[in-house]
Amino acid sequence: AQSVTQLDSQVPVFEEAPVELRCNYSSSVSVYLFWYVQYPNQGLQLLLKYLSGSTLVKGINGFEAEFNKSQTSFHLRKPSVHISDTAEYFCAVTYYNQGGKLIFGQGTELSVKP
Amino acid sequence: DAGVIQSPRHEVTEMGQEVTLRCKPISGHNSLFWYRQTMMRGLELLIYFNNNVPIDDSGMPEDRFSAKMPNASFSTLKIQPSEPRDSAVYFCASAGPTNSYNEQFFGPGTRLTVL
Numbered sequence: 001a002q003s004v005t006q007l008d009s010q011v012p013v014f015e016e017a018p019v020e021l022r023c024n025y026s027s028s029v030s031v032y033l034f035w036y037v038q039y040p041n042q043g044l045q046l047l048l049k050y051l052s053g054s055t056l057v058k059g060i061n062g063f064e065a066e067f068n069k070s071q072t073s074f075h076l077r078k079p080s081v082h083i084s085d086t087a088e089y090f091c092a093v094t095y096y097n098q099g100g101k102l103i104f105g106q107g108t109e110l111s112v113k114p
Numbered sequence: 115d116a117g118v119i120q121s122p123r124h125e126v127t128e129m130g131q132e133v134t135l136r137c138k139p140i141s142g143h144n145s146l147f148w149y150r151q152t153m154m155r156g157l158e159l160l161i162y163f164n165n166n167v168p169i170d171d172s173g174m175p176e177d178r179f180s181a182k183m184p185n186a187s188f189s190t191l192k193i194q195p196s197e198p199r200d201s202a203v204y205f206c207a208s209a210g211p212t213n214s215y216n217e218q219f220f221g222p223g224t225r226l227t228v229l
Contacts (some may be wrong), residue, residue, distance in 0.1 A: 030120060042206055044157075044207075044218075044220040045220070046217045046218075090157065100162075100164075102147075102159070102218060103159075104157040105155070106156045109158060
């Protein structure tokens with residue numbers, strides 16, 4: 001079965017430090033990858049997506065992610081985090097001919113401390 | 115653009131009662147998704163529609179759950195009868211036309227508590 005694994009359920013980090021949130025997916029067929037962010041008591045918002053082309057994808061709020069087909073990974077990174085980045089982050093995947101159906105990981109709670 | 119609109123934002127009901135959650139997708143979007151989010155199970159896709167037609171309802175937990183999309187601008191998710199284990203945040207999302215890889219835009223969610 002197709003699946004997405006986010007390897008860390010919680011990531012505490014100090015303000016201005018770099019952060020990496022890890023994501024692995026199960027299939028190597030044509031895949032489209034997304035990172036969403038959920039702030040407290042809100043819906044999910046798209047951070048970035050990989051559909052094709054350059055494997056390094058830049059998103060909003062200074063985040064970027066790198067698609068690695070050989071390792072079936074799509075890790076999210078930010079060189080310097082802010083308190084306002086505190087939120088839950090979800091990795092998601094869809095596959096060709098899935099009608100846009102997303103499979104989400106379990107989420108990673110990023111907690112940025114002063 | 116008002117985004118995806120969900121109502122109510124909060125619902126508290128007693129076990130056995132019928133609950134109806136409502137969603138208005140973004141105008142022009144032709145795909146609509148219903149999700150449930152809980153601490154234990156994370157974010158689960160319940161059902162999705164394309165051009166008002168249910169495409170995949172394999173995530174609907176049981177017959178107590180039903181969803182309809184009578185037109186392109188409205189969808190409902192109904193639970194009858196409700197049970198305490200249905201307590202969760204229910205999200206509706208919509209996506210635009212033309213291909214399968216468009217961004218899904220999420221509504222703010224409905225927080226359901228079944229006592």
